[in-house]
Amino acid sequence: MIPLSWYLIFAAALFSIGLFGVLSRKNAVAILMGVELMLNAVNVNLIAFWRYLSFETMAGQVFAVIVFAVAASEVAVGLALVISVYRRRQSIVADDINLLKY
Amino acid sequence: MMSPLQVIFILVSAITLGAALMVVTTRNMVRAALWLVLALFGVAILFVLLEAGFFAVAQVIIYIGAIAILMIFAIMLTRRIAQDPGPQINSTWPLAAVIALAIFGLIVLFIQGWDKTMSTPPALPDGFAPLSDLGVALVSANQYLIPFEVASILLLAALIGAIIIAWDRK
Structure with missing residues (x-):
């Protein structure tokens, strides 16, 4: 069978790749994609812990459901912001969205 | 000798991580979104391996069916940027890579030092x-x-x- 640590290391790698995308990408939609990868890594961890450590209690699955809801909300609001910013400034490059910096 | 499940896990996780790397490095945003769909499919297969079928279905319906398609819509609505010929990545990307690698290394270090990383999951009871x-x-x-x-x-x-x-x- 598959050891639990394989799932944990896979999720850590997926999380780090998503973090790299969030930190290094210019396009706002690409930053949201990085966040999606990070949330998926969290979900893999939650389901793996549920299966290996406490499959009688449903806590891991319940939290995975909540992560799904949070991911859907995050992407809905994020893409609405992207479209709104694009309409006003003709750009979705994160470096150009600096009105609040000054 | 590796069991078939382990071989499937290694194949699926390698494909998923490769697709995730393409998501964060591809220049063309539409292609990045399609790589994201592949990565999300890989995670859905891992949910099947973890005997959480509901989450595999929810992953395909919510993430691929709704979130990835919504992202492709957003990319097409902001099309001029998707074809931006300049670099799609910050000049500070080496720092980002160092931070991501450091966090990965720390997590792996913690996993190595943890004694509960059991090798087989407990068997599910009948009728569960x-x-x-x-x-x-x-x-x-x-x-x-x-x-x-x-x-x-x-x-x-x-x-x-x-x-x-x-x-x-x-």
């Missing part, structure tokens, strides 16, 4: 129905009713907020 248990857990007042309702209200508020933010008032 995680889906109905999950449904009961989500609506039982002494279990997870409040977090479930909070998540529902968060989703409702986020969708109303998204409509208001994206509204063209002109």
Whole structure:
């Protein structure tokens, strides 16, 4: 069978790749994609812990459901912001969205 | 000697991580979104390996069916940027790579030092129905009713907020 640590290391790698995308990408939609990868890594961890450590209690699955809801909300609001910013400034490059910096 | 499940896990996780790397490095945004779909499919297969079939289905329906398609719509609505010929990545990307690698190394270090990383999952008892248990857990007042309702209200508020933010008032 598959050891639990394989799932944990896979999720850590997926999380780090998503973090790299969030930190290094210019396009706002690409930053949201990085966040999606990070949330998926969290979900893999939650389901793996549920299966290996406490499959009688449903806590891991319940939290995975909540992560799904949070991911859907995050992407809905994020893409609405992207479209709104694009309409006003003709750009979705994160470096150009600096009105609040000054 | 590796068991077939282990071979499947290694193949699926390698494909998923490769697709995830393409998501964060591809220059063309539409291709990045398609790589994201592949990565999400890989995670859905891992949910099947973890005997959480409901989450595999939810992953395909919510992440691939809704979120990835919504992202492709957003990319097409902001099309001029998707074909931007300049670099798609910050000049500080080496620092980002160092931070990501450092966090990966730290997590792996913690996993190595943890004694509960068991090699086989406990066997599921006969007649064990995680889906109905999950449904009961989500609506039982002494279990997870409040977090479930909070998540529902968060989703409702986020969708109303998204409509208001994206509204063209002109």
